[in-house]
Amino acid sequence: MALDGLKRKILGSAGLLRGKREVDEETLRELSKSLRRALLEADFNVRQTKELTEKVERRVMEEEPRPGTKLETHAMNIIYTELVRLLGPPRDIRPHNETILMVGLYGQGKTTTTAKVADWWRRRHGVRVSVIEADTHRPGAYEQLCQLLEGTGVQVHGEPGEEDASKIVRNGLRKFKNSDVVIIDTAGRDSLDDSLREELVSIAEIANATERFLVIDAQVGQAAGPVAETFHDLVGVTGTIVTKLDGTARGGGALSAVSATGAPIVFVGEGERIQDLEKFESDRFISRLLGMGDIKGLIDLTPEDLDQDEAMRITQRMMSGRFTLTDMYSQMEMMSKIGTMDKLLSHLPDSMFGGMGNLSRGQKKQMQSNLEKFRIIMDSMTQHEKDEPLVLKSSRIRRIARGSGVTEKDVKELLAQYNRSRKMMRGMKGDRRFRKQMQSMMDLDDEDLGMG
Ligand SMILES: Nc1nc2c(ncn2[C@@H]2O[C@H](COP(=O)(O)OP(=O)(O)O)[C@@H](O)[C@H]2O)c(=O)[nH]1
Ligand SMILES: [Mg+2]
Incomplete structure (x- = not known):
């Protein structure tokens, strides 16, 4: 696991x-x-370290632990939320219609990551993925990419011996015009020289890429910040992939430096094999980093630990009567951040989340395992489908089931859950007592709830 040693030291501190x-x-x-x-x-x-520790110090001192929570747990929860905040919110990606340009310096892991991302996309979204090898400088780049992708079903276009990278890209794009996602691997140098600049800008223009991902080696440490800014000026970086996190205990440098540039981390690479790629979500990353799953009962977050803005946004949407699948997803995500459902439920009015407070222990367990499945299914939906779940008729349900590797029944279950939640939200909107509870819980007034 990345950042070995950090977990032990943080646990030691708390x-x-x-x-x-x-x-x-x-x-x-x-x-x-x-x-x-x-x-x-x-x-x-x-500077980030100083700010974070000061904040933790202040919060541990000022905030009352919930009754029954040990001080140690209280401190861990605070450290966790501050680390998640430092690394920033997750970066969404669209499953279809993407042309992705991979850029970065030499040896950072671009070619390896191109293959990893292609395979990830194919597995996760069940879409047609193709890659173009446009590195004309490194002999064997095409061969390397083909080898990495052998047996995955991802198509590779390359023209070994051709010196004009733009031409390869043009040909590849023509060949793959029916692909859902095309990923273009480019050449790198030890540093960003004029000829590489020109080449990248020209490829970026031809490709008209929807995403420009910068690949950066975690070993680079805090220098990742300036590198990201340089590439951003050149091609407008839309996301960063930090590689080789497995190889360094000092990966916090690259991760935090990149987060600070505003080019969010989309994936992290944690090994040489094609499957060693993780979609980056700071909360999951940190909870895994701190081994919160292993330390049973240590973490029990309170609603105050949740992102207030996010909570406010969802509440407003709920109360306004517009409630999309994405809203339900966010709601589920908020819930999944809480160690156990029971803990969360004890903070919420009975009527919220479909009277889940009255579910049996077994039912609650079932619900938790559904969260992960729903997440995967929704990743295979278009934005429109998530906004207007009513458009989801049988042919779309079939496509989504195939794309996310579940049965059609699973997709229908998600939709049934959505319908139940939506009805309940409607009911709550008219419930004055509930509104009062919500307001006092979140410190909102009628205007905040869209009732002004
Ligand atoms: N341990 C580890 N090695 C990696 C990772 N990503 C890439 N590599 C290795 O880094 C080296 C350079 O990778 P490559 O993809 O050729 O870099 P490029 O020059 O940017 O295309 C290769 O030996 C890869 O196997 C990673 O996440 N972890
Ligand atoms: Mg390469």
Whole structure:
């Protein structure tokens, strides 16, 4: 796992509060110091580290742990939410109609990542994916790409010996005009020289790419920030892929530097094999990094830990009566951030989430396992389908089932769940008592809820 050692050190920091009933200043200072050291050792930027530890220190001191929550858990929750905040919100991608240009310096993992992303897309979305090898400088690049993609069903276009990269791209795009996703691998140099600049700009123009992904090696550390900015000026980077996170304990440098540039991290590479790619979502990444799944019962987040803006947005949508599949998805995502459903439910009015408070333990468990499946199914839907789920008739249901590798029954289950949630939202809108509870819980007034 990436960033080895960081987990142990962070657990150690929070562990300073073990067995304590109150936070004393000395322990808090120790905690803050050891957290700072842990982050700096993982190469996080000095300023970001300082801000994060100060924030954690203040929150541990000022915020009351919920009744029954140990101080240590309280501190872990705060550290978790602040790390997630630091790495930024997840970056959505569209499953279809994408032309992706991969750019980056030499040896960063562009060709490997091109193959990984192609295979990921095919597996995840069940769409036709093709790749174009436009690196005319490295002999054997085409061969390398073909080898990586052998047996995956992803088509490769290359013209070994051809020196004009633009020509290869033009030919490839013509050949793959029926593909749902086309990914173009380009050449890199040790540094961004004039000829590479010209070549990239010209390919970018011809390809008219919907995404320009910068591939960057985690070893680069905080220098990833300036590199990202340089490429951004050149081709308008829409997302970053940080590779070789498996190979360094100091990956925090690249991750945090890239997050700070505003070119969000879309994937991370964690190995040489084609399947060693992860869609980057900071909350999942951090909870895995901190091993929150392993530490049973350690994390029990409270509604206050959730992103307030997101909570507010969903509540407004719910109350306005417009409730899309995407809203349900966000709602489910919020829920899935909470360790267990019971914990969340104890904070919510009974009527919310379809009276789930009254479900049996078994039913709740079932619900949790559905979350992951729903997420995968919805990744295979278009934006329009998510906005207007009523358009989902049998042929679309069939396509989505195929794309996400589930049965049609699974898709129908998701739609049934959506219909139940939607009805319930409608019911709640008219329920004055519920509105009051919602308002006091989230500190909203009628205007915030679209009722003004
Ligand atoms: N450990 C590890 N190695 C990687 C990863 N991504 C790429 N590599 C290796 O890095 C080297 C350079 O990769 P390549 O794709 O040829 O880089 P390019 O020059 O940017 O196209 C190869 O040996 C890859 O196997 C990764 O996520 N983890
Ligand atoms: Mg290459």
